[in-house]
Amino acid sequence: xxxxxxxxxxxxxxxxxxxxxxxxxxxxxxxxxxxxxxxxxxxxxxxxxxxxxxxxxxxxxxxxxxxxxxxxxxxxxxxxxxxxxxxxxxxxxxxxxxxxxxxxxxxxxxxxxxxxxxxxxxxxxxxxxxxxxxxxxxxxxxxxxxxxxxxxxxxxxxxxxxxxxxxxxxxxxxxxxxxxxxxxxxxxxxxxxxxxxxxxxxxxxxxxxxxxxxxxxxxxxxxxxxxxxxxxxxxxxxxxxxxxxxxxxxxxxxxxxxxxxxxxxxxxxxxxxxxxxxxxxxxxxxxxxxxxxxxxxxxxxxxxxxxxxxxxxxxxxxxxxxxxxxxxxxxxxxxxxxxxxxxxxxxxxxxxxxxxxxxxxxxxxxxxxxxxxxxxxxxxxxxxxxxxxxx
Numbered sequence: 001x002x003x004x005x006x007x008x009x010x011x012x013x014x015x016x017x018x019x020x021x022x023x024x025x026x027x028x029x030x031x032x033x034x035x036x037x038x039x040x041x042x043x044x045x046x047x048x049x050x051x052x053x054x055x056x057x058x059x060x061x062x063x064x065x066x067x068x069x070x071x072x073x074x075x076x077x078x079x080x081x082x083x084x085x086x087x088x089x090x091x092x093x094x095x096x097x098x099x100x101x102x103x104x105x106x107x108x109x110x111x112x113x114x115x116x117x118x119x120x121x122x123x124x125x126x127x128x129x130x131x132x133x134x135x136x137x138x139x140x141x142x143x144x145x146x147x148x149x150x151x152x153x154x155x156x157x158x159x160x161x162x163x164x165x166x167x168x169x170x171x172x173x174x175x176x177x178x179x180x181x182x183x184x185x186x187x188x189x190x191x192x193x194x195x196x197x198x199x200x201x202x203x204x205x206x207x208x209x210x211x212x213x214x215x216x217x218x219x220x221x222x223x224x225x226x227x228x229x230x231x232x233x234x235x236x237x238x239x240x241x242x243x244x245x246x247x248x249x250x251x252x253x254x255x256x257x258x259x260x261x262x263x264x265x266x267x268x269x270x271x272x273x274x275x276x277x278x279x280x281x282x283x284x285x286x287x288x289x290x291x292x293x294x295x296x297x298x299x300x301x302x303x304x305x306x307x308x309x310x311x312x313x314x315x316x317x318x319x320x321x322x323x324x325x326x327x328x329x330x331x332x333x334x335x336x337x338x339x340x341x342x343x344x345x346x347x348x349x350x351x352x353x354x355x356x357x358x359x360x361x362x363x364x365x366x367x368x369x370x371x372x373x374x375x376x377x378x379x380x381x382x383x384x385x386x387x388x389x390x391x
Contacts, residue, residue: 023063024057024062024063024064024065025062025063025064025065025093025313025317025318026064026065026067026089026090026091026093027064027065027066027067027091027093027094027095027309028067028069028081028082028085028089028091028093028094028095028096029044029045029048029066029067029068029069029094029095029096030069030071030078030081030082030085030094030096030097030102030106031044031045031068031069031070031071031096031097031098032070032071032072032073032097032098032099032102033045033068033070033072034070034072034073035072035073035196035222036196036198036221036222036223036226037073037098037099037220037221037222037223038221039221039222039252039296039298040098040121040220040221040296040298041070041096041098041298043296043298043299043302044095044096044098044120044121044298044299044301044302044305045066045068045096045302046290046299046302047120047282047286047298047299047300047301047302047303047304047306048066048095048096048120048302048303048305048306049066049302049306050282050285050286050289050299050302050303050306051302051303051306051307051310052064052066052306053285053289054281054285055310058310059306059309059310059313060309060310060311060312060313060314060315061313061314062313062317064313067085067089067091068096069081069085071097071102071106073098073099073102073195074102075101075102075104075105075106076105078097078102078103078105078106079105079106079109081106082094082106082109082110083109086109086110086113086115091115092114092115092116092318092319093115093116093118093309093318094110094115094116094117094118095117095118095119095120095302095305095309096120096121096302097119097121097122098121098122098298099122099169099171099195100122100124100143100169100170100171100174101169101170101171101195102122103119103122103124104124104126104170107127107136110135111133111135111136114135114321115135115318116135116136116137116318116321116324117135117136117137118137118138118139118305118308118309119136119137119138119139119140119305120139120140120298120301120302120304120305121140121298121301122140122143122171123138123140123141123142123143123347124143124170124171124174125142125143125144125174125379125380125381128142128345128347128379128381128382128385129345129381129382129384129385130384130385130386132345132346132385132386132387134321134325134346134387135321136346137308137328137342137346138346138347138348139301139304139305139308139348140301140304140305140348141269141347141348141350142347142348142379142380142381143171143174143175143178144174144175144177144178144181144379144380144381145178145269145352145377145379146175146178146218146245146246146247146267147174147175147176147177147178147179147181147182147216147218147245148178148179148181148182148374148377148380149182149245149267149268149269149352149373149374149377150179150216150243150244150245150267151178151179151180151181151182151183151216152182152183152267152352152373152374153243153265153267153354153373154179154183154185154214154216154243155182155183155184155185156373157214157243157265159183159185159213159214159241159243160185160186160213161185161186161187161188161210161211161212161213161214162179162183162185162186162187162188162212162213162214162215162216163187163188163189163190163206163207163210163212163214163215163216163240164176164179164180164187164189164190164191164215164216164217165190165191165192165193165203165207165215165216165217165218165219165227166192166193166217166218166219167192167193167194167195167197167218167219167220167223168192168193168194168195169195172192172218173192175218175245176190178380179216181380183216185213188210188211188212189206189207189210189212191203191206193219193223195223197223198222198223198226199226199230200226200227200230200231201230204230204231204234204236207236207240208234208236212240213240213241214240214241214242214243215231215236215240215241215242215243216242216243216244217231217242217244217248218244218245218247218248219247219248220247220248221247221253224247224248224249224250224253225252225253225256225257227248228248228249228253228257228260228261228264229257229260231260232257232259232260237260237262237263237264241263241264241265242264242265243264243265243266243267244264244265244266244267245266245267245268246266246267246268246269246270246297246355248266249261249264249266249355249357249367250294250296250297250298250367251272251294251295251296251366251367252294252296254294254357254365254366254367255294255364255365257365258364258365259365261357261365262357262358262365263357264357265354265355265356266354266355266356266357266367267352267353267354267355267373268297268352268353268355268367269297269337269348269350269351269352269353270297270300270301270336270337271297271353271355271367271368271369272295272300272367273368273369274336274337274338274369276336276337276338278307278334278335278336278338279300279336279337279338282300282303282336283295286299300336300337303336304335304336304337304340307333307334307335308328308333308335311327311328311331311333311334312324312325312327312328314327315327315331328342328346329342329346337350337351339351343378343379343382344382344383344385344387345379345381345382345385345387346387347378347379347382349376349377349378350376350377351372351374351375351376351377352372352373352374352377353369353370353371353372353373354369354370354371354372354373355367355368355369355370356368356370
């Protein structure tokens with residue numbers, strides 16, 4: 001009996017150890033799921049989860065669990081969530097934050113906590129240059145690239161006078177400067193709006209008075225829907241064209257505003273009509289799961305963030321940062337964009353395209369890829385990054 005008891009205890013201990021070893025790796029997703037911009041975080045979440053489901057609950061061959069929390073677009077919330085995930089749940093791998101001001105509140109604790117952050121959207125200049133960090137990776141873009149691509153497009157179209165408008169927060173200010181970096185014409189006006197603003201009557205009056213050749217507008221999510229509708233209702237669209245980047249005219253906004261999007265020029269690093277195997281698989285899987293729900297670049301970036309993490313996990317765990325980092329920096333990374341590589345600051349080097357809003361066969365407005373605007377475009381801060389050793 002004594003021997004049997006010992007044997008049973010040993011078998012039970014082995015079973016417990018095996019179960020513990022098989023616990024999935026938790027990935028913390030802090031994102032915006034509520035309010036006018038809530039669909040942005042929802043799409044990042046669902047794109048990321050779709051990649052997990054396509055790989056039968058795994059990324060890089062390892063079982064994973066996505067732990068999702070809504071920051072409500074409040075920096076304080078994001079910081080509290082990050083602290084809880086780090087201390088209470090022992091999470092060492094994070095993603096998901098949509099807005100720069102939210103990310104600023106949570107990122108220091110994540111990075112100082114020896115955890116890894118993979119951005120699926122916002123990527124401020126702060127972490128792209130001299131304050132770059134070996135634990136910080138970006139699967140989307142460096143924020144300035146959006147404004148730079150729009151500025152390059154406005155310049156190529158020959159517009160001489162531009163009016164600029166963006167929300168009054170870090171990314172809004174950065175995109176103003178980014179646009180002017182590539183646009184060489186005259187800026188006849190620029191103004192900042194609130195992050196929760198939905199009435200733009202005063203701004204419409206400012207634009208009308210300034211008489212620009214083109215308006216560069218950055219208003220993400222529901223703000224962009226409200227702005228685009230009011231721009232058309234004010235009669236400005238027929239007289240003053242707009243050049244925007246994808247945060248101001250994604251597939252959801254196009255569907256919501258309909259004809260108000262006609263003629264608007266938009267730049268993007270991705271579109272659902274990109275002809276490469278990874279994108280075709282993603283688009284087909286999204287349509288199979290979500291039907292006619294629009295596929296935004298936020299969903300594509302969430303999907304790419306998961307694929308990127310999988311590339312690292314295939315070679316190393318998150319506790320071995322040098323090996324994890326080496327896997328991401330030296331191997332080919334699958335992406336819905338096709339070609340994907342990192343610059344020295346662990347931000348993407350990628351192409352940017354001009355898209356046009358037009359009516360599809362069903363009469364609904366859609367975005368179609370037109371021409372390339374920038375080739376293998378890096379960000380303006382990479383040269384200032386002296387990446388410290390990962391270990």
